[in-house]
Amino acid sequence: xxxxxxxxxxxxxxxxxxxxxxxxxxxxxxxxxxxxxxxxxxxxxxxxxxxxxxxxxxxxxxxxxxxxxxxxxxxxxxxxxxxxxxxxxxxxxxxxxxxxxxxxxxxxxxxxxxxxxxxxxxxxxxxxxxxxxxxxxxxxxxxxxxxxxxxxxxxxxxxxxxxxxxxxxxxxxxxxxxxxxxxxxxxxxxxxxxxxxxxxxxxxxxxxxxxxxxxxxxxxxxxxxxxxxxxxxxxxxxxxxxxxxxxxxxxxxxxxxxxxxxxxxxxxxxxxxxxxxxxxxxxxxxxxxxxxxxxxxxxxxxxxxxxxxxxxxxxxxxxxxxxxxxxxxxxxxxxxxxxxxxxxxxxxxxxxxxxxxxxxxxxxx
Amino acid sequence: xxxxxxxxxxxxxxxxxxxxxxxxxxxxxxxxxxxxxxxxxxxxxxxxxxxxxxxxxxxxxxxxxxxxxxxxxxxxxxxxxxxxxxxxxxxxxxxxxxxxxxxxxxxxxxxxxxxxxxxxxxxxxxxxxxxxxxxxxxxxxxxxxxxxxxxxxxxxxxxxxxxxxxxxxxxxxxxxxxxxxxxxxxxxxxxxxxxxxxxxxxxxxxxxxxxxxxxxxxxxxxxxxxxxxxxxxxxxxxxxxxxxxxxxxxxxxxxxxxxxxxxxxxxxxxxxxxxxxxxxxxxxxxxxxxxxxxxxxxxxxxxxxxxxxxxxxxxxxxxxxxxxxxxxxxxxxxxxxxxxxxxxxxxxxxxxxxxxxxxxxxxxxxxxxxxxxxxxxxxxxxxxxxxxxxxxxxxxxxxxxxxxxxxxxxxxxxxxxxxxxxxxxxxxxxxxxxxxxxxxxxxxxxxxxxxxxxxxxxxxxxxxxxxxxxxxxxxxxxxxxxxxxxxxxxxxxxxxxxxxxxxxxxxxxxxxxxxxxxxxxxxxxxxxxxxxxxxxxxxxxxxxxxxxxxxxxxxxxxxxxxxxxxxxxxxxxxxxxxxxxxxxxxxxxxxxxxxxxxxxxxxxxxxxxxxxxxxxxxxxxxx
Numbered sequence: 001x002x003x004x005x006x007x008x009x010x011x012x013x014x015x016x017x018x019x020x021x022x023x024x025x026x027x028x029x030x031x032x033x034x035x036x037x038x039x040x041x042x043x044x045x046x047x048x049x050x051x052x053x054x055x056x057x058x059x060x061x062x063x064x065x066x067x068x069x070x071x072x073x074x075x076x077x078x079x080x081x082x083x084x085x086x087x088x089x090x091x092x093x094x095x096x097x098x099x100x101x102x103x104x105x106x107x108x109x110x111x112x113x114x115x116x117x118x119x120x121x122x123x124x125x126x127x128x129x130x131x132x133x134x135x136x137x138x139x140x141x142x143x144x145x146x147x148x149x150x151x152x153x154x155x156x157x158x159x160x161x162x163x164x165x166x167x168x169x170x171x172x173x174x175x176x177x178x179x180x181x182x183x184x185x186x187x188x189x190x191x192x193x194x195x196x197x198x199x200x201x202x203x204x205x206x207x208x209x210x211x212x213x214x215x216x217x218x219x220x221x222x223x224x225x226x227x228x229x230x231x232x233x234x235x236x237x238x239x240x241x242x243x244x245x246x247x248x249x250x251x252x253x254x255x256x257x258x259x260x261x262x263x264x265x266x267x268x269x270x271x272x273x274x275x276x277x278x279x280x281x282x283x284x285x286x287x288x289x290x291x292x293x294x295x296x297x298x299x300x301x302x303x304x305x306x307x308x309x310x311x312x313x314x315x316x317x318x319x320x321x322x323x324x325x326x327x328x329x330x331x332x333x334x335x336x337x338x339x340x341x342x343x344x345x346x347x348x349x350x351x352x353x354x355x356x357x358x359x360x361x362x363x364x365x
Numbered sequence: 366x367x368x369x370x371x372x373x374x375x376x377x378x379x380x381x382x383x384x385x386x387x388x389x390x391x392x393x394x395x396x397x398x399x400x401x402x403x404x405x406x407x408x409x410x411x412x413x414x415x416x417x418x419x420x421x422x423x424x425x426x427x428x429x430x431x432x433x434x435x436x437x438x439x440x441x442x443x444x445x446x447x448x449x450x451x452x453x454x455x456x457x458x459x460x461x462x463x464x465x466x467x468x469x470x471x472x473x474x475x476x477x478x479x480x481x482x483x484x485x486x487x488x489x490x491x492x493x494x495x496x497x498x499x500x501x502x503x504x505x506x507x508x509x510x511x512x513x514x515x516x517x518x519x520x521x522x523x524x525x526x527x528x529x530x531x532x533x534x535x536x537x538x539x540x541x542x543x544x545x546x547x548x549x550x551x552x553x554x555x556x557x558x559x560x561x562x563x564x565x566x567x568x569x570x571x572x573x574x575x576x577x578x579x580x581x582x583x584x585x586x587x588x589x590x591x592x593x594x595x596x597x598x599x600x601x602x603x604x605x606x607x608x609x610x611x612x613x614x615x616x617x618x619x620x621x622x623x624x625x626x627x628x629x630x631x632x633x634x635x636x637x638x639x640x641x642x643x644x645x646x647x648x649x650x651x652x653x654x655x656x657x658x659x660x661x662x663x664x665x666x667x668x669x670x671x672x673x674x675x676x677x678x679x680x681x682x683x684x685x686x687x688x689x690x691x692x693x694x695x696x697x698x699x700x701x702x703x704x705x706x707x708x709x710x711x712x713x714x715x716x717x718x719x720x721x722x723x724x725x726x727x728x729x730x731x732x733x734x735x736x737x738x739x740x741x742x743x744x745x746x747x748x749x750x751x752x753x754x755x756x757x758x759x760x761x762x763x764x765x766x767x768x769x770x771x772x773x774x775x776x777x778x779x780x781x782x783x784x785x786x787x788x789x790x791x792x793x794x795x796x797x798x799x800x801x802x803x804x805x806x807x808x809x810x811x812x813x814x815x816x817x818x819x820x821x822x823x824x825x826x827x828x829x830x831x832x833x834x835x836x837x838x839x840x841x842x843x844x845x846x847x848x849x850x851x852x853x854x855x856x857x858x859x860x861x862x863x864x865x866x867x868x869x870x871x872x873x874x875x876x877x878x879x880x881x882x883x884x885x886x887x888x889x890x891x892x893x894x895x896x897x898x899x900x901x902x903x904x905x906x907x908x909x910x911x912x913x914x915x916x917x918x919x920x921x922x923x924x925x926x927x928x929x930x931x932x933x934x935x936x937x938x939x940x941x942x943x944x945x946x947x948x949x950x951x952x953x954x955x956x957x958x959x960x961x962x963x964x965x966x967x968x969x970x971x972x973x974x975x976x977x978x979x980x981x982x983x984x985x986x987x988x
Contacts, residue, residue, distance in 0.1 A: 174378075244422070264404070314397075321400070
């Protein structure tokens with residue numbers, strides 16, 4: 001079992017994951033260059049963030065998984081406190097998502113993207129699997145508190161994604177199917193009260209998805225123009241920097257949430273399929289790490305990080321091609337955006353940590 | 366024990382996690398297939414549909430107005446052209462400090478407060494990258510001043526657009542007409558596509574009648590626009606097809622001579638070539654300058670024109686119908702010959718009046734002393750009324766109507782001008798229909814000397830004169846000889862011609878034409894004074910159209926009557942006697958008598974025509 005340690009293992013870096021992420025970053029920067037209207041400054045800023053993210057990833061990978069496990073309660077509490085402060089201190093209209101620290105602004109929800117799966121995995125892995133009901137209920141509360149706080153900001157997309165990240169941990173831990181069925185029933189039943197609690201614009205997004213043509217210049221405009229961009233790309237696309245929908249500004253949010261439409265327009269079905277394939281490779285590598293992890297904490301955490309990436313991609317692509325409502329979920333590593341890329345990279349740093357910090361199972365055991 | 370238990374647990378935990386990862390992976394693959402299927406549907410199956418939508422988004426069709434066709438006169442004078450008109454316009458987004466920039470521009474170019482106010486108003490309605498006009502109709506001097514300093518004014522530019530201009534102006538307005546801005550009424554009959562970029566349309570005259578040819582075909586630019594509608598580049602361009610060039614039958618020198626001859630009097634002159642029906646001159650006075658109408662005439666100026674008692678906007682040549690008076694007499698004589706009721710030598714005794722049986726009313730001759738015995742020739746030359754009372758009585762109103770109809774009286778000539786009046790050629794049927802009254806015999810007498818119900822436009826009178834001159838060919842009058850499209854195709858336009866009175870023998874024509882010659886160049890002719898010194902022979906007939914009836918036994922000299930209540934003076938003429946080239950009708954409103962007012966006008970027009978012809982002949986001999 002004592003394999004010779006490679007350079008990569010000494011550096012605590014998984015080369016396949018790194019390669020996949022670099023490819024995604026490269027595609028992302030290329031598409032962003034076009035989507036931003038050849039704005040070099042914007043591409044430079046995004047590139048800088050990616051480098052920062054890679055640095056964070058490498059640093060995180062140096063710590064053993066147990067470090068993150070121990071750190072998780074603190075991280076979680078700090079995150080929740082910040083969210084509470086944010087939700088009550090904000091006075092103006094609009095979304096209270098940003099915390100201004102003076103030297104930088106960041107979204108506490110980014111902390112929770114990591115803290116929730118961490119704390120969940122730690123809680124569940126501390127007991128036997130499948131988890132017992134009290135432990136499950138505790139885990140559910142740990143997941144739902146930040147998820148609801150974030151959804152109230154209001155940032156429904158991120159809130160839901162954090163909920164999903166926690167739920168994935170529980171699912172991988174062997175959450176019994178009958179509980180899953182029960183949650184599904186309760187979830188469907190709660191759609192009605194949820195609908196009444198939603199903000200008007202959130203309701204509008206759902207309605208618009210069902211019939212974008214009903215309001216082609218208002219809320220339906222995003223979806224209509226996005227689908228036109230995707231459809232007009234065809235099999236091979238219009239070519240890099242040749243997308244008329246994005247470059248003539250018909251496509252809204254083209255460098256952030258709808259950047260996948262730009263890719264589809266300029267690189268066609270082939271380009272979209274290649275990007276999705278790279279995502280699948282990264283996700284697959286993450287799942288492989290989960291399968292070979294040495295303990296439950298590592299398995300649950302790795303699986304959650306990998307599957308959360310899939311949920312991001314699925315929700316964003318589904319939105320762009322008009323199959324899911326317009327929720328503010330960026331396309332990982334491709335959409336222009338501040339802290340999201342760094343957080344994602346941090347997650348992959350933890351994934352690498354799980355993979356490379358293997359305890360020697362001495363034969364003497 | 367504890368160790369082995371925890372070891373077994375670990376194995377089962379691995380098993381659980383593995384199975385869950387496989388379930389998740391399966392679910393993931395399912396969802397991915399759904400995504401890819403949707404992508405393939407949009408990008409492959411529905412690709413054409415979305416390509417169309419994306420093209421519709423970005424490609425806009427911008428119409429480009431065609432250049433309006435030019436109008437030339439018969440003698441090659443450009444009478445309607447397109448002149449560059451300069452305007453100063455601004456793209457607000459390229460101006461940093463608008464207030465300062467406007468102040469600086471005002472030092473070079475006159476800017477009135479209303480210019481600035483209009484500019485600010487328009488600017489609010491437009492997008493920041495749209496051009497907003499600041500000043501129209503810059504003078505060349507202003508353009509030059511601005512051009513020198515143009516680099517100091519980013520966002521300001523002088524652009525030229527074409528504006529219709531009428532170099533000859535007032536003398537031709539009743540022929541050429543003018544264009545004006547398209548209004549609601551114009552829009553009804555227009556092809557909206559072809560006029561999508563056009564701002565002006567022919568309002569009256571040839572400009573209106575030949576609108577379809579003068580306008581041309583709209584051009585189309587395909588431009589790429591972004592989502593705000595900003596034009597980024599021209600993708601494809603279909604240039605507009607310029608309007609056709611039109612050549613008029615009007616001779617500007619003859620037109621000018623006629624206008625000059627009428628002077629400041631109200632009246633009309635129409636001159637026609639009896640061989641072709643081409644209108645050589647068509648004048649209505651007073652006239653007005655068409656140029657202010659092109660870009661919106663001021664309310665004050667328009668009010669003056671509209672309210673003037675002289676009615677300059679009224680085209681007397683085709684819209685005014687006057688009693689033809691004695692100018693009808695040659696036609697009456699021809700009718701007598703045609704129906705075999707008179708031969709040239711037959712005499713009628715004129716005692717100075719005429720009476721009908723059972724009617725005490727005396728129908729007076731203009732010569733109250735009487736003309737004595739009158740032959741047809743003398744009756745025309747001296748314009749004896751009694752001769753034509755008797756002839757009218759013998760003909761009867763319906764035969765008169767049918768005969769005069771052959772000369773086009775009472776019917777529109779279908780000249781290529783809008784708004785022509787039809788006049789009245791009365792008959793029993795006409796009176797029953799128009800007045801719901803029976804015909805009275807006395808009305809036949811009055812009709813016989815061109816008074817009463819008879820009305821004709823100067824154009825109709827000229828056309829009828831041309832029929833006499835051509836000895837029986839009715840020509841549709843025509844203002845345009847050629848229409849030349851930009852691709853080099855030229856269409857000659859010719860009016861319809863119709864042979865009338867083919868059965869009338871040459872002697873009959875000769876006798877009437879000789880009598881008309883005597884009117885101007887005989888010893889007793891009513892118009893002999895106006896013909897003195899003419900170096901060519903011509904035929905004519907005076908006429909007076911009464912504005913109000915002179916009561917029985919009342920002696921009124923025209924000199925005593927207020928100017929606007931005087932009779933209208935008329936004169937018809939043609940020349941030369943053999944193979945006539947020009948036939949004309951003149952009316953001078955309130956001119957009192959045809960011989961005194963209208964005949965001299967005709968003389969001036971004929972002089973212009975023949976003197977120039979003589980010059981041309983001499984020049985040809987010398988050259």
